[in-house]
Amino acid sequence: MPELRKDPVTGRWVIIATERAMRPTDFIREHVVVQGGRLCPFCPGQEQKTPPEILAYRDSGGPNEPGWRVRVVPNKFPALRVEGELNRQGEGLYDKMNGVGAHEVIIETPDHQRTFGDLTEKQVEEVLWAFRDRILDLRKDIRLRYILIFKNHGEAAGASLEHTHSQLIALPVVPKRVQEEIEGARKYYEFKERCIFCDIVRQEMESGPRVILESDHHLALSPYAARFPFETWIVPKRHHSHFEAAEAPAIQNLAWVLRVVIRKMDKVLERPAYNLMLHTAPVQEGAMTHYHWHLELIPRLTRVAGFEWGAGFYINPTPPEIAASFLREAGLV
């Protein structure tokens, strides 16, 4: 019998196919292979092909010269613009405002040939520091209410440039899915006076079948009501609502966990396309007792069809317990 499971945070029901569960080899997949890039605008020596850099961690060279390890630049075709007033206004029953915000690209390594999973632990850590540094800078602009950080790896996941990079979009509104998560967590807190993510971490560590990896600071797990096969969350074990409040030991530990999880994914699913997404609290809010930042990692193994778009209703052909056991047993720790 298939099972309907409810995501405890958002209340979304998901169908989990418990019979004929799909295993890694059942998915028709795009393996992400680096083709190599002449004229890649993210490669060292091509710095003039991007807008001037906002941030760089360097071994040598001046701004917009080679010698960087991680480099952050504005998106050349930004979805939002930093200049201008929000100018909120109505249009009959509709509401609109100017697209004020920021859209940046975090170039994760000068080496075009490496994917994110090929980076060293130190390199992953520097990418995480770049995320933190950019959030701390952008949040000074009080028009900006939410900062989305995400990574599209491979064409099937929406990546248009091959050279490994993440993106940041700073918005004057809180996105709906984030708002729902915060709202769901708030309702749980009101009812239980406990953070739901803290409760999830506790229950998952006790029960075990959905745990992929546990470290000093983090738990990597397959969520109970996963929408997608091999969907994975990385959740800090201690309560923090804002990613940017994380301190050096936690960031270092996250780099280790994230790298291991990506490498496990690369091994079990043979270098799949994936999306990685940081869920964190709105930047202008103080510390929240009810919300808890985390990373969500979704390999792109299946096509999303009409009712998933139309209804926000998902069928997951791989029970999270099976996904977790494959990833857990892949080694690489």
Next chain:
Amino acid sequence: MPELRKDPVTGRWVIIATERAMRPTDFIREHVVVQGGRLCPFCPGQEQKTPPEILAYRDSGGPNEPGWRVRVVPNKFPALRVEGELNRQGEGLYDKMNGVGAHEVIIETPDHQRTFGDLTEKQVEEVLWAFRDRILDLRKDIRLRYILIFKNHGEAAGASLEHTHSQLIALPVVPKRVQEEIEGARKYYEFKERCIFCDIVRQEMESGPRVILESDHHLALSPYAARFPFETWIVPKRHHSHFEAAEAPAIQNLAWVLRVVIRKMDKVLERPAYNLMLHTAPVQEGAMTHYHWHLELIPRLTRVAGFEWGAGFYINPTPPEIAASFLREAGLV
């Protein structure tokens, strides 16, 4: 300056790229071409390859024989099963129930070579009657709270079989996206004492730039805060919460409008893959003053990336006013 627009029903903000708007020729597209199917389980003469039919409109023949015009069968690999108890239960802080429900396939024509847009108006009408007949039958089972009807056309839209068909999934829960829409509409009604969809129809007919087509009973429009390029809604002009309450003149008129809109889409976007989705009220509820059924049609022109999944936040590169003008001016009315 890009524009942020808010969907008035759900409250979701969308970025509309107003500069460098993408036009039909800018999209890299998969054109859906029928390859032809030997051994297609949906073709006449192959009736024994599907589970026994639930409903058929026929010119000749007995059940599970050729001679049908529209045929409804259970999905051979159903996501849910009709038999069994819901058996709602907890698992620590989680909630689950058995996957009780129905999963059916509506085979829209015996002719493998025709796409949905190639059907006659009469054929489209019969497909709509089949939707209605199946809802009226399934809603007698009071365990079933919501009936999703959708169509995936083309591989990029998630179709796995080429022979044109729709699907129906009957669920013991109301999907989250639907619940949100109903909830948003209810809040508007509480505030205004008017149905928001009725207000949208009125405002769109008055203002005009997002109207694609108006008929006696329906309005086809590009929604103000469209998530996707060329996203199109077909909304009844008179208030009805439940699709299955539609009467013959409305169904006939809907067949005409839907066929014209699909043919316009096929012309302007060169036979794109698309998803079509019926949004209607939960079947066990009485008529609702605040909710209004409608169809949503989304051509699959762009890849969906990390922040769209992760945050439910969309960037639409084609302003709905431009999409509507292309579709409006494509003729075929």
